[in-house]
Amino acid sequence: MTETLLRLMESRGALSSLTFVEEDRTLSLADLLAESRATAAGLIARGAAPGDRVAFIMQNGSGFLKLLFGAQYAHAVPLSIALPFGYGGVDGYIEHVRGILEDADVRLLVVDPDLARVRRALAEALPEVTVVSAEDLDTQDLTAVPEGSGDPDRPAYIQYTSGSTSRPKGVPLTHANVIAGLHALATPSGTTSEDRWGLWVPLFHDMGMFCLLTALSAGADVVLWRPRGGIRRPLEWLRRFAAEGCTHTAAPNFFADALVEAAKAAEAPLEPADLSAWRVWCNGAETVNAHSLAAFEKTFASWGFRPRSMCPVYGMAEATLTVTFPPSRREPVVRWVDREALAGGTFVPSGEGPGARPLVGVGHPVPGVEVRVCGDDGPLPEGRAGEIEITGPPVMAGYYRRERGDEWSPDGWYRTGDIGVVADGELFIFGRKKDMIVVRGVNYYAEDAETVVRDLPGVFRKRCAAVADDDHLALVVETSLETEEERAALVAECHRQIRSRMGLDRVTVHLAPTRFLPQTSSGKVQRHKLRSSLGELVADGSGGRA
Numbered sequence: 277m278t279e280t281l282l283r284l285m286e287s288r289g290a291l292s293s294l295t296f297v298e299e300d301r302t303l304s305l306a307d308l309l310a311e312s313r314a315t316a317a318g319l320i321a322r323g324a325a326p327g328d329r330v331a332f333i334m335q336n337g338s339g340f341l342k343l344l345f346g347a348q349y350a351h352a353v354p355l356s357i358a359l360p361f362g363y364g365g366v367d368g369y370i371e372h373v374r375g376i377l378e379d380a381d382v383r384l385l386v387v388d389p390d391l392a393r394v395r396r397a398l399a400e401a402l403p404e405v406t407v408v409s410a411e412d413l414d415t416q417d418l419t420a421v422p423e424g425s426g427d428p429d430r431p432a433y434i435q436y437t438s439g440s441t442s443r444p445k446g447v448p449l450t451h452a453n454v455i456a457g458l459h460a461l462a463t464p465s466g467t468t469s470e471d472r473w474g475l476w477v478p479l480f481h482d483m484g485m486f487c488l489l490t491a492l493s494a495g496a497d498v499v500l501w502r503p504r505g506g507i508r509r510p511l512e513w514l515r516r517f518a519a520e521g522c523t524h525t526a527a528p529n530f531f532a533d534a535l536v537e538a539a540k541a542a543e544a545p546l547e548p549a550d551l552s553a554w555r556v557w558c559n560g561a562e563t564v565n566a567h568s569l570a571a572f573e574k575t576f577a578s579w580g581f582r583p584r585s586m587c588p589v590y591g592m593a594e595a596t597l598t599v600t601f602p603p604s605r606r607e608p609v610v611r612w613v614d615r616e617a618l619a620g621g622t623f624v625p626s627g628e629g630p631g632a633r634p635l636v637g638v639g640h641p642v643p644g645v646e647v648r649v650c651g652d653d654g655p656l657p658e659g660r661a662g663e664i665e666i667t668g669p670p671v672m673a674g675y676y677r678r679e680r681g682d683e684w685s686p687d688g689w690y691r692t693g694d695i696g697v698v699a700d701g702e703l704f705i706f707g708r709k710k711d712m713i714v715v716r717g718v719n720y721y722a723e724d725a726e727t728v729v730r731d732l733p734g735v736f737r738k739r740c741a742a743v744a745d746d747d748h749l750a751l752v753v754e755t756s757l758e759t760e761e762e763r764a765a766l767v768a769e770c771h772r773q774i775r776s777r778m779g780l781d782r783v784t785v786h787l788a789p790t791r792f793l794p795q796t797s798s799g800k801v802q803r804h805k806l807r808s809s810l811g812e813l814v815a816d817g818s819g820g821r822a
Contacts, residue, residue, distance in 0.1 A: 280451045281432045282348050282425035284458075284493055285309060291469050291495035296337050297516070298502050305492055308341060311414070313421055315346030318413030320420045322406055324384055326351035327430060331377060332386040332410070333357045333394070336502045339410045340479050343386055344433070346413075351426045355380055355434040355446075356480040360394050362795055369394070370401045372444075376436055377405060380446055380676060386410050428452070434676055435482055435593040446676030447593045456669035457486060457596025458493040460642040464601035465524060465556050465587070469495030474522035476506030476513060483561050486597035487526040496524075506531065510538045511546070518549035518579075526558035529565050532572040533738055539575050552580035558601075560589040562800055563705070563723050566610045566634035567731060583607040590638040590705060594690055596670040599647060600703050602639035609637035609702060615778060618706065619719045621651075621661045623697045630777045633724055637702040644668045648689070649698055661697040663709055665689040695721070711803055713744045715782050720749055722803065725780075728773050729753060734766040736790045741801040743810070748782045749774075750810055754790050763787055786810065 289306030296302070303311075324330050330347040334340040334356065347354035357376055363369040377385065382405065387395035389411040399407040431448040449457075467473075473491040475498065477484035491498050499520045506513040506527070514535060517525065539546060559569075573583050584605050591598040602608070612632045617624035626632040641647045645668040648655045656662045667689045674680050683691050695712070696705040707721035714720070725742035729735060729751065736754040743750050751770060757763050770785045794805040 279455060280348070280425040280428050281454050281489070282309075282345065284455060285345065286425070288492055288495050292492045293497045294338070294341075294492075295497070295499045295520070297500065297505060299337055301338065303338065308338060309345055311338070312342045312345035313349050313418055314414045314416065315342040316349035316421045317415045317418050319346055319350045319352065319384065319386075321415060321417075322384060322408060322413075324350050324352045326422065326427070328352045328384065329355050329380045329382045329434065330384050330386065331355045331357055331380070331382045333359065333373075333391065334386070334388045334410060334480075335359065335390065336476070336479050336484070336500055339388065342414075343410065348426050348432065349421055351422050351424075351430075353431050353434060353448075355382065355436070356485075357436065358480050359478070360391065366394065366397050370397060373398060374402060376444060376446075377402065379444075380434060384408070386413065431676075433485075435485070437593055445678065447672050448674075448676045449596055449672060453596050453670055453672060454486075454489070455493075456644050457598065458490045460596070460644050460670050461486065461490045461558075461598040461601070462494045463643050464598075464604065464639075465490070465558065466604060467491060467494040467496050467524060471496040471523045471555075472499065472521055473497070473524045473526075474499045474501075474517040474520060475525060476501040476503050477527055477561075478503050481561070482591070482593040482597050483526050483528075483558075487524075487558065491524070507534065510534045511542070514551075515549045518551055518553070521553050523553055524556040524558075525554075526560070528561040529559055529563065529568050530738070532559065532568045533565075536568075536571045536575045537737070548579040550580055551576060552582075554581060554585050557586050558589050559586060560591055560638075563727075564588040564608075564636040564638065565727065565730075566608075566636050569608050569610070569636065588636045588638045590694075590703060592692065594672050594692075595645060595666055595668075596672075598642045598670075599645055599666055600639040601642050602637065611635050611637065611699065611704065615724065618661065618697075619721070623659045623661060623699050623704070631779070633706070633727065635704040635706055637704055639703065640701060641703075644670055647698075647703060649696060650685070650689075650691075658698045658700075661695060661706075664692045664694045664696045664703070664705070666692060711743075713742065713749050715747060715749055715780065720778065720780060725749060725751060725774060725778065728777050729770050732766065732769055732773065734762065734769075739790075739793055741793050741803060741806055743803050743807050745784055745807075745810060748784045749780060750784045750786065752786045752788050752793065752806060752810070754788050754792055756790055757787075 292305040330352045332343045344354045360369040385407045389409050428451045432451040432454045435447040436444045479485050584607050590600040612626050614624040614626040615633045649662045651662040693709045695707040711722040722742040730738040734757050739754040741752050767785045774783050794802040
């Protein structure tokens with residue numbers, strides 16, 4: 277019989293503990309699973325039947341995990357939904373939730389007690405769905421909870437993609453997918469029962485969810501924060517992370533920038549925390565920036581941070597998270613390549629300069645996953661750029677309740693939509709196929725243009741995005757600059773940098789207010805939404821065209 281996720285967790289129950297920072301509470305995994313059975317009884321009392329999808333909207337904490345495991349104890353299928361931030365208000369969020377619930381045929385939705393207003397709005401807008409507060413679920417009557425750990429042939433979990441390029445789609449992961457995926461991360465990250473993962477990334481995101489489960493699967497301990505504990509007070513988070521003796525974490529590249537900026541903004545010299553126990557930072561979920569890595573290592577070297585602890589990685593929900601991981605105890609690999617050659621599909625090493633672009637290597641395929649780079653006519657040799665395709669036990673079989681489409685190759689490999697190249701066995705990623713910008717027949721990568729301007733003075737927290745705009749590259753730059761002189765100077769400098777470093781003249785630069793860029797729950801820019809927002813900036817008269 278195939279092992280289930282619950283059986284795996286139960287076998288580690290006496291090894292792992294979980295500390296929930298905002299709850300000021302520590303539980304053994306065994307105790308958490310016992311509480312999850314009580315949650316299962318509550319779900320069953322509200323109509324959850326074997327095979328049903330149970331959706332929940334929960335903040336990081338014990339409640340999230342009790343619903344994840346509780347649904348499985350009820351032999352139902354857990355499905356988490358992102359928190360209501362960045363959806364254009366309550367109405368926009370309701371439509372987002374409605375789309376997921378209809379797509380997955382969900383009839384029971386559980387909402388965090390702290391989101392009472394959202395819960396009431398959802399209950400009113402979705403009368404066909406039973407909407408309940410998580411605090412009303414737990415019960416001591418466990419007689420209705422089925423025996424065993426569920427059907428291994430049913431999905432263990434459904435992860436809805438963040439929708440950075442399209443409408444969210446359900447990623448149904450079997451128990452076999454999940455267990456293979458946890459092994460695929462635990463092995464290269466060197467996670468053992470002696471380790472301690474410190475995480476603030478949202479659990480509704482694949483990075484948060486599967487890093488936490490990886491830790492538990494290896495018998496390691498977990499310290500869990502809500503995201504605002506890391507994002508709003510990064511240095512406080514870092515000190516607590518060190519004080520807890522944490523050895524591993526995972527966070528996108530922007531968090532490295534946030535920690536560096538917080539250190540620079542400190543009014544007095546900072547007393548270093550001891551980061552010598554920190555062995556692994558899985559840096560993924562967005563493009564890894566070479567300048568960010570260098571600045572972080574320089575800023576926190578005196579705190580005991582070692583460059584080899586920074587691990588640029590590549591992954592996605594469709595692969596139960598991890599696709600590639602760097603070799604153990606190796607410092608990040610940065611290669612400068614010729615921009616023009618790269619746009620033409622060839623990896624040509626180059627020295628630093630205006631016509632070069634730094635790329636950060638994301639390592640080699642993890643155990644059980646195969647990776648190839650393909651063009652229109654099939655797999656490409658090393659040094660040639662193309663779309664990344666993957667296969668292996670952690671990779672999903674298809675999107676939930678959808679026929680396989682052109683995201684699958686004829687021989688059954690998943691087409692990721694990411695553009696990359698393999699050089700000396702190392703995978704380098706530098707764009708999305710859908711985000712390619714063609715100007716006068718020449719290919720330009722959105723991420724390349726963003727890298728050129730993100731560090732310019734006046735760019736708010738390095739937030740910028742590039743999209744196609746007719747026969748131009750449109751660059752949207754967030755800024756808090758107010759005077760016409762300062763704003764005009766920023767526009768001119770963006771034009772100058774793009775022209776000198778990318779050789780591109782046909783550029784429109786739009787200045788936007790702070791927090792203008794539409795983002796997914798994981799912080800990725802939603803470029804398809806941004807294109808439709810360009811009209812607002814044109815009407816406002818911000819920026820200029822060259």
